[in-house]
Amino acid sequence: MRRTAEAVEEEKRKLPLFKTEEAKGKFAFSLFSSSILVGICLIWAYRLSNLPTAGDRGRWLWIGMFFAELGFGFYWILTQALRWNLVRYYPLKFNLSQSSYKLPGVDIFVCTADPTVEPPTLVINTVLSAMSLNHPTEKLSVYLSDDGGSQLTFYALLEASCFSKLWIPFCKKFNVEPRSPDAYFTHNDLHEHTADAQQRLFIKEQYEDMIKRIEAVINKGSVPEELKNQHKGFSEWDSNVTKQNHQPIVQIIIDGRDTNAVDSDGCRLPTLVYMAREKRPDCLHHFKAGAMNALIRVSSEISNSAIILNLDCDMYANNAGSIKEALCFFMDEERGHQIAFVQHPQKYNNVTKNDLYGNSSPVLHKVELPGIGGYGSAIYCGTGCFHRRTSLCGTKYSEEHKGFWNSETRKDDNRTVHELEEASKVLASCGFEKGTQWGKEMGLIYGCPVEDVVTGLAIQCRGWKSVYYNPDNAAFIGVAPPTLDIALVQFTRWSDGMFQIFLSKYCPFIYGHKKIKLGAQMGYCGYLLWAPSSLPLLYYAIVLPFSLFRGIPLFPDIRSRWFIPFAYVFVSKNIYSIAEALIFGSTFKAWWNLQRMWVHRRTTSFFFAFIDCIVRQLGLSQTTFTVTAKVVTDDVSKMYQQEIMNFGSTSIMFTVISTLAMLNLFSLIGVVVKEFVGGLECKDMEKLVSQVVLCGLMVTVNGPVYEALIVRKDKGSMPGSVMVKSIVLASLACLIP
């Protein structure tokens, strides 16, 4: 019997569009982690059963050790959840091309905040890469939100819109990757003499000319009159416009409905919109979350696509097919309707071989984040994330979302560009959100420096699932912090914001109770508790050298049986961590660098964030957002490329890092001296071995710090004032009776 065409269609539609794979070795892992758990419990038992008697000088230090180890232990238990349920996702693009679905529209949001730390040339590379992604152009719209409200950025975007007429057809013809012109031309030599090469060279020259024009304008500081006359949009920038104070600006630079808006091959161009939402000094703007919400509303007026991709201004598209892959997840007949967002890892193009500042750990991308994704609760990381518009806007999950793609979402209105712009301005004004649910139940949530994590959690608690997808060919690539200073400030913002979530009504254990899986709640808390996780480490980093210097033992004698759990937990945990890192593609040195970064992060960023967060809980300060600098001077960049740590600033964080390093060094030297001079008896030494080893490790991991303090004389060395402060503070700590 011949099947009807309809039946064939129906069958194709049933083809799965993605598959999942569970990681192997779960059983072995649970055995191993149970053994560590037993070790941890024994450590706790040792602390409780061997408490020094009242009056003993080590008693309080001992109690502190108990609490620190309680902290380490509980924190370790939380992080285990990330490894119990590792699931990997694979889209099946071929099946999508077989199916009869109409592809939904995609709106891409790019956010920028400041033309000095985020140069317009960087921003337009991201915009150009987004515009040239493989997707029918009449269903693609790119929106740039400019929180800097800068005419320089607007000018650069106009230039980009012209260049896109060459760039998009060029990308599609030669299947260019990455789709950011800057990244493409930097990584591809153009020395061949074929006809193709001619064209590449031509595009390259056009690109370089454009960048020169933009840089000339940036160096001038404002757009010259003759250029301003070429676009009506510049009339928005009168003398009263400043970054913090201006009317809403919405300019539709390319109207995708316009059949005359075509590239050099005569193909239609995607829609391109510039938006600077209204800013007033007396009106909270809620940083990136506010910008995203304005984008959601403005785009709903103009293109209203069902899928939203959100990118930070430095995250260019590397893989041209990423939209199709994401659609596989959303459009799967069986499970697609449950998925609210698909998160890609944050990868960087400036990570060096041994990842000096631990910016991009393979274990994070290949184990921990997919691990929480395994519970259907992948964390929203703020960039490189495809969202379903309805779930981002606050809708609760329901079965009804099945197959919504076939309904056309684009508003089929005949309004002129001017009318659309005017309607959009209302949506991007300060007053619009007053008395609405925006920032609470709708859109991104306000009041938290990590708007992304809390928003993702809220979406999951409304019943949706999310996917963490880490393809081999990275979809989006950004800029990692190239100095220690910038990296630590970024971690301060993150850990501060995340601890704030833990203390708020969104605490996963309460808000997520019965809504997301227990493993996911634990996994979330592993991150949300970064800030307080600083306390046990700080305690160790201060009290161990302090007590070692005075010969107060805090660990069991190496001949005692109690020594075994300590040694087992410490050694096996670290061997596991090294093995895991090596298996997933780190070098040993990268692992070691990451350990150093964890020490630095915990003792500075996380601790400061802990304090900041408590102060804010008391109502004594307000949420802030320090934008991460994305460009540095050439010598700073060179130092980074050579993997030399850069301490060249007087940040208070560096004083803390140096003081701890000095304290540990002094006490280690002190013990060695005493041992030789004979101040300590051999019997004491055996009780102090653990402390000597731990202080010794702390000194080893801090190698680059001593170098920067004592040996180096270059720009990245520790400033003299920091050295003096650290030596004074560390000596004082040693001298306290």
Ligand SMILES: O=c1ccn([C@@H]2O[C@H](COP(=O)(O)OP(=O)(O)O[C@H]3O[C@H](CO)[C@@H](O)[C@H](O)[C@H]3O)[C@@H](O)[C@H]2O)c(=O)[nH]1
């Ligand atoms: O008032 C603001 C502040 C920032 N941004 C934009 O937000 C993005 C992220 O800022 P960045 O300084 O690069 O922060 P990162 O630490 O790199 O960002 C990570 O962490 C943030 C939360 O802390 C998330 O929002 C980001 O998506 C995530 O990449 C950038 O495109 C900014 O232009 C705004 O649009 N408005």
Ligand SMILES: [Mn+2]
């Ligand atoms: Mn960033």
